[in-house]
Amino acid sequence: MARTPIIAGNWKMNNTVAAGVALVKELAPLVKDAKATVVVCPTATALAGVTEAVKGSNIAVGAQNVHWEKSGAYTGEISTDMLTELGVSYCVLGHSERRDYFGETNEGVNKRAHAAYVAGITPIICCGESLEIREAGTYLAYVAYQIEAALAGFAAADVAKLVIAYEPIWAIGTGKTATFDQAEEVCAHIRKTIEAKYGAAAAEGVRIQYGGSVKPATIAGLMEKPNVDGALVGGAALKAKDFAAIVNF
Numbered sequence: 001m002a003r004t005p006i007i008a009g010n011w012k013m014n015n016t017v018a019a020g021v022a023l024v025k026e027l028a029p030l031v032k033d034a035k036a037t038v039v040v041c042p043t044a045t046a047l048a049g050v051t052e053a054v055k056g057s058n059i060a061v062g063a064q065n066v067h068w069e070k071s072g073a074y075t076g077e078i079s080t081d082m083l084t085e086l087g088v089s090y091c092v093l094g095h096s097e098r099r100d101y102f103g104e105t106n107e108g109v110n111k112r113a114h115a116a117y118v119a120g121i122t123p124i125i126c127c128g129e130s131l132e133i134r135e136a137g138t139y140l141a142y143v144a145y146q147i148e149a150a151l152a153g154f155a156a157a158d159v160a161k162l163v164i165a166y167e168p169i170w171a172i173g174t175g176k177t178a179t180f181d182q183a184e185e186v187c188a189h190i191r192k193t194i195e196a197k198y199g200a201a202a203a204e205g206v207r208i209q210y211g212g213s214v215k216p217a218t219i220a221g222l223m224e225k226p227n228v229d230g231a232l233v234g235g236a237a238l239k240a241k242d243f244a245a246i247v248n249f
């Protein structure tokens with residue numbers, strides 16, 4: 001079974017509603033023939049405007065986080081109902097910036113992933129090691145543990161439909177893309193980890209992205225790797241032409 005590539009743009013804390021709407025309006029005609037699934041992940045305030053603006057295009061919209069409870073006293077959080085009401089169909093979870101700056105834990109990522117999946121929102125579950133862990137040589141075990149924790153309690157048939165984003169923290173926003181072989185090594189290990197626990201069909205179906213300073217010049221080399229199924233793009237997703245060039249690799 002061939003996996004459809006998936007390229008997602010994580011806008012992080014960038015773009016007002018007006019800027020986000022303008023960006024997707026410029027992007028839509030540039031990616032209309034993409035063979036990859038195309039996703040943009042605006043900040044929360046721009047989700048309504050952007051979901052409206054992409055109607056009739058092949059651009060899907062993702063959120064940058066979601067809470068596991070349906071509603072209640074959780075100041076600053078967003079529920080799955082609030083996202084599905086807008087037509088949001090993906091959600092980035094466990095990004096290293098959430099883990100490092102806002103105390104996101106593996107357990108929280110797992111709870112958010114279940115809530116999103118049950119609501120019909122495809123989780124894009126992030127994992128990735130720091131430079132210290134990379135240099136200590138323990139990165140494969142570290143990433144495997146993050147994935148096992150994030151996927152706990154999922155049925156094999158559901159794991160097949162998830163998206164994982166491998167983002168080495170040392171490559172995010174630094175201009176230091178992992179080499180194609182470094183990206184492939186970890187993405188292959190993630191697939192092997194999933195196969196060991198959930199079986200061949202889950203490992204064959206799950207889509208694994210690489211993220212970390214992906215640029216138009218590096219996407220083709222990454223996509224040639226058998227275990228890299230797409231990219232989670234930060235900085236280069238803020239310019240329609242650059243993001244389109246990545247999507248149309």
Ligand SMILES: O=C[C@H](O)COP(=O)(O)O
Nearest residue numbers: 010172173212213234235
């Ligand atoms: O979510 C996206 C990643 O953190 C990558 O960001 P970047 O492309 O700016 O390095």
